[in-house]
Amino acid sequence: MNKSFASDNWSGVCPEIMDALQQANLAHVEAYGEAGDPYTQSAIQKFKALLGDNISVFFVYNGTAANVLGVKHLLRSYHAVVSAKSAHLNEDECAAPEKFIGTKILEIETEDGKIRPEQVAPFLSSIGFQHHAQPRIISISQVTEKGTIYQPEEIKALADFAHGHDMFLHMDGARVSNAAVALGKEIRSFTTDVGVDVMSFGGTKNGMMFGEAVVFFNPELGKEFEYTRKQGMQLHSKMRFIAAQFDRFLTDELWKKNASHANKMADMLAARIRDFKRIKITQEVSANGVFVELPEAAIPKVQKDYFFHIWNENTHEVRLMCSWDTTKEDIEGFASVLEKAIEY
Numbered sequence: 001m002n003k004s005f006a007s008d009n010w011s012g013v014c015p016e017i018m019d020a021l022q023q024a025n026l027a028h029v030e031a032y033g034e035a036g037d038p039y040t041q042s043a044i045q046k047f048k049a050l051l052g053d054n055i056s057v058f059f060v061y062n063g064t065a066a067n068v069l070g071v072k073h074l075l076r077s078y079h080a081v082v083s084a085k086s087a088h089l090n091e092d093e094c095a096a097p098e099k100f101i102g103t104k105i106l107e108i109e110t111e112d113g114k115i116r117p118e119q120v121a122p123f124l125s126s127i128g129f130q131h132h133a134q135p136r137i138i139s140i141s142q143v144t145e146k147g148t149i150y151q152p153e154e155i156k157a158l159a160d161f162a163h164g165h166d167m168f169l170h171m172d173g174a175r176v177s178n179a180a181v182a183l184g185k186e187i188r189s190f191t192t193d194v195g196v197d198v199m200s201f202g203g204t205k206n207g208m209m210f211g212e213a214v215v216f217f218n219p220e221l222g223k224e225f226e227y228t229r230k231q232g233m234q235l236h237s238k239m240r241f242i243a244a245q246f247d248r249f250l251t252d253e254l255w256k257k258n259a260s261h262a263n264k265m266a267d268m269l270a271a272r273i274r275d276f277k278r279i280k281i282t283q284e285v286s287a288n289g290v291f292v293e294l295p296e297a298a299i300p301k302v303q304k305d306y307f308f309h310i311w312n313e314n315t316h317e318v319r320l321m322c323s324w325d326t327t328k329e330d331i332e333g334f335a336s337v338l339e340k341a342i343e344y
């Protein structure tokens, strides 16, 4: 069976993580990530080594919950979140933020999935006006939903802007490892060091089976998050199985190895696609996604062999995602199917 380019969560679990799960399966361990669970304690220490000691870390099942609960913890129901229209939080969480937080999302149209302080500025006029929801969080995705990445100084500008207006900066880091590799920088250089307040730290899209982390960059902000998590139905009783995965993920830079591979494959895929003169790459290829406009008729033909998602029905833009297990042969196979599909 061919692999797909649908998403980096269509791939399986990388062998190192599978092995860590097997190892964690051998004994009885205290439930709920309590002090007697060595996997959870060790994974938290690894997060501290990566991001700095002044953080608090909580594991949850999935990325939607990491976003919704991380944001919820810092908001009252009359607060609003400012994000790109394309943000997963805004478009792909089935209005979970609206339901579970009661928050309003103030969306910004973007070409590249990135927002800038000057685009947030118009919302400030609502602050102090009792008839309007009060902007309280700026939420960005790193990597964005358009496959682009923020430079550390762009994130710092947003964090400074947020803090200057009594707001917080949230980062959806479902693909944070891919961003770090693309930037050639440590994750802390564009999170801890530039003023991010809370982030969702992704694992599932980079070789894990399941599990994401909510990281607060100031333990005061994360205070009592365990109650938000439990009420949010995301406290895993067999916590060790999320923790053991993260523990391995953050050992010997497995996160970097997997993300480097996926990014490299996306570069290779983009290079191969550039051979096709009729096909336009629509976004800068920064991490592990390639966004292209395909001839409409070719789309279902290629999807039969190598599935991918259509990103824009009007322009026939599609998203091709590479993963920790994408191979050169997958790319060549895709290219040959594409070549045949666009002949007709």
Ligand SMILES: Cc1ncc(COP(=O)(O)O)c(C=O)c1O
Residues within 6 Å of the ligand: 062, 063, 064, 065, 088, 089, 141, 144, 145, 172, 174, 175, 204
């Ligand atoms: C940018 C982004 N954030 C968060 C998520 C997390 O989603 P899930 O709840 O499916 O783990 C995804 C998954 O598609 C994503 O692409």
